[in-house]
Amino acid sequence: MHLQPAYPPPATRSTLRRMLCRGLFAVVGWLALGLPAHAVMLSASDGLERAVDLMGALALQNDPSGQWRVEDVSREPQQHGFKPVEGPVEAGYTRDAVWLRFSLARTPNAPSRWLLRLRPARMNEATLYAPDGRGGFVETPLGDRRPFVDRPVPDHNFVFPIDVTTTAGDYFLRLHNDGPPLRAELDLWQPAGFDRFQTQDYTAIGVLMGAAMLAICMNLIFMVWLKDTLYGHYALYVLCTIMLTTTRLGYLAEWVLDTRPERVAQAVQAVNCFFNVVATLFMARIFSFRQHWRPAARFFDAVAVFNGVALGLALTDFHTRIGVWVGIGSAASTLFGALFVCHLLLVRRQFQYLLPASAFSIGTVIGIYSLLKLWLGDLVPGAPPEHLYMLGTLTHLTVLNVAVADRTRRAERDVREHRERALSMHIEAEQVLESTVERRTAELAGANVALREEIAKRSRLEKRLLQSLDVTRRTAEQQHEFVSMVSHEFRTPLAVIDAAAQSLDLSKLGTEPAVKLRTGRIRRSVQRLSMLIENILVADRLHLEQRALRLEPVNMEALARGLCDSFNLHGSERLQLTAGHPLADVRVDRSLIEIALQNLMHNALKYSPSESCVRVALLQVGDAVQIDVADQGSGVPDADVARIFEKYFRSDAVATVAGSGLGLHLAREIARRHGGDVKLVDTSTEGSTFRLVLPNRGPEDAMPRG
Incomplete structure (x- = not known):
């Protein structure tokens, strides 16, 4: 018996196709609605x-x-x-506001209460609009501009109960940031699961902070022990x-600024x-940028200065x-x-930096892995992104701590090798x-014999x-007696010549120009010879150390006025004397001080x-009398300033002016024998000022200065 296949007739098959299409459209329509x-x-x-994870279910x-x-x-x-x-x-x-849309539904056996978590916590404004079942929305505003309380x-991230x-139903989330980049990740938790996760989260940050505090204390101890500021x-x-880790994860708003939300964004930026x-x-220090290439160190210094300025601005409204x-x-x-460290390792073969480079590289690799975990979700195996971030931070600090310790180990090894070589x-x-x-x-035995012979010699x-x-x-004594005798014998003729010239100047013939000119020359020559004789006698007297100074109280103003009046011709008229009051008497050798001050005036x-x-x-300064003699000459050349007080020194610039080179030298020597000094305090093309300082001391203190 031949059996036919049980196919429905064509009319029946057409009816079935129409019914199937209608049913499919109905299902699709029901799903769409x-x-x-x-x-x-x-x-x-x-x-x-x-x-x-809601990543992939969001629209923006x-x-x-x-x-x-x-x-x-x-x-x-x-x-x-x-x-x-x-x-x-x-x-x-x-600075645009960003709207996110996502749709949620649950199975009948699932709980109705859920927690929507928004990360990271660096969000100025975050407002969730959840459907209320009556065509409206329930608004839940959060963000770091609202108090944590x-x-x-309560969580370091933003958590919305929904x-x-x-x-x-469609949920809408409005986000807005003024300063930091806008970045958001959304996920959902059941309250029980979130409680367990939150416990793990805070345990992880506690472990991280505990390890960090331990590292800080140990390194401060090492700094004191090893005297190494690194x-x-x-x-x-x-x-x-x-x-930085706690602020980026939102713990700053929870632990420190829970009632000051307006400061959170500034604090994070700072x-x-x-x-x-x-x-x-x-980084510049541990890799010795300044030692290997100074421009690299200067670049990092500039970056540090830039961030220092930015730190100041972060505390203002410019943050x-x-x-x-x-x-x-x-x-x-x-x-x-990174490029410079690669250059040190690969080109310069500075392998001592391999360990710190590995520390920075490990932190970077784990950071990139946490970003991939964040973007791809379960496609990337591993812990949650925030835990990876903390793990990367902890690993980076641990390896970097080993690198810092290795630096000391290498330094101690170098010191030990240096000691062994030494x-x-x-x-x-x-x-x-x-x-x-x-x-x-x-050799010394032979030298001793030679030395005894040398000692005898x-x-x-x-x-x-x-x-x-x-x-x-x-x-020298005979020479001193001869100089004294000659000087004494010269004084009398010179006095006679000066008196004769003065009498001739006062006579009727003195009014004639030619006679007046010649008598002036005679008197100036007599005065110059008299001062030369006095200077020679004083120089001879100063060099006889066994002769003590003849000290007596002297009124310096009266002494100075007497010297001014004693200059012949127009000298006394050109000298302008001023004195500050009161001036105390000073104990000096009158004759020597007259010579010193007369030399300064004559000069x-x-x-x-x-x-x-x-x-x-003249001015009283403390327990000393200060006498300034200021001229209006052409000044002392810079090359001669250091030598003008040398004995017999004559500058080439004044070679045409008669002089012996003894005046300034004797003035300083006399002042120093009295415990004072003579200095050139000012000189320029408009004149020079010499200062004589005489302290008021007793005979026992008037010793010559070295």
Whole structure:
């Protein structure tokens, strides 16, 4: 029997196809009306062991005006403006408001209460609009500009409690940042699962902070023990790293600024800038940039200064404008530092930097891995991104701590090798010294014989020298007696000549120009010879140390006025004397001080123009009398300033002016015998000022100065 296949007739098959299509369209329509294609279905097992990631279920739309309301974005045609987002929301440094849309539904056996977590915590404004079941929305505002104590769920991230129904509903989240880049990741938890995760989260940050505090204390101890400030710098770097980690994860608003939300954004930016300053200088120091290439060190110094300025601006209202520039500076310094470290390792073969380079590389690799985990979710195995971030920080600090300790280990090894080399050199030097001592001992024995002969020879020479000194002393005494006699014999004729010239000047013939000119020359020559004789006698007297000074109280103003009046011709008229009152009497040798002051006045008159004035000013300064003699000459050349007080020194610039080169020298010697001094206090093309200082001392203190 031949069996036919049980196919339905053609009419029946057509009817079945129509019924199947109608049923399919009905199902699709029901799904379209009841459960949108992008809705996330939550089951009873979700959100307990791990979060339900909303990445891939989000749609985004920018609001440049920042004025949209939830009623605007939830209605047509505004809904068509939403674009699907793959991975986390990355809006960068934008001031636009960003709207996110996602749809949620749950199975009947799943709980209705869920927690929506928003990361990171660096979000100025975050407002969730959840459907209320009556066509409206329930608004839940969060963000770091709101006090932490007002958060419905206390956590360092932003956590929104929401009610999810079995019917899919659209949720809208409005985000806005003024300063930091806008970045957002969303996930869902059941309350019980979130409690377990939160416990693990705070335990992880506690372990990280405990390890950091331990590292800080140990490195401060090492800094004190080893006297190496690098350990202190590393302790500061660890502290800044922990501060940066806690601020980026949102713990700053929870622990410190829970009631000051307006300061959170400024504090985050300030901590970031401070970390950049410390990290930049620490990296330049641990890799010895200044030693290998000074421009690299200067670049890192400039980056540190830039971040220091940004730190100051971060504490003001400008903190919202500097975020992008701080980010650019950090990226540039990191890239430059990485390239330069690679150059040190690969080109210069500086393998001692391999360990710190590995520390920075490990932190970077784990940071990149945490970003991949954040973007790809379960496709990348491993712990949650925030735990990876903390793990990377802890690993980076641990390896870097080993690198800092290795630096000290290498330094101690170098010191030990240096000591061993020094010890071997010391032993070798001792052997050489012993052989040298033996040789020198033999040489010394021969030298002792020669030395005794030399001592005998020198004794004979000493006797001859004493005899010569005795002869020289007697000769000097005879010379002194001769000079005194000649000087005394010159004084009388010179006085007669001066008196005759003065009488002739006062006679009728003195009114004639030719006679007046010649008598003036005679009197000036007589005065110059008289001063020369006085200077010679004073110089001779000063060099006889056995002759003491004849001290007596002297009124310096009266002495100075008497000297001014004693200058002949126009000298007394050109001298202008001023004195500050009161002036105490000083104990001096009157005759010597007259010579010293007369030399200073005569020197000022001689080197000043004939019609100019010479100012003599007396002033009491403490227990000393100060006398300034200021001329209006051409000044002392710079090359001669150091030598003008030398005996018999005459400058080439004044070679045409008569003089012996004794005046200034004797004035200083006399002043120093009295415990004072003569100095050139000012000189220029408009004149020079010499200062004579005489202290009021007793005879026992008037000793010559060395």
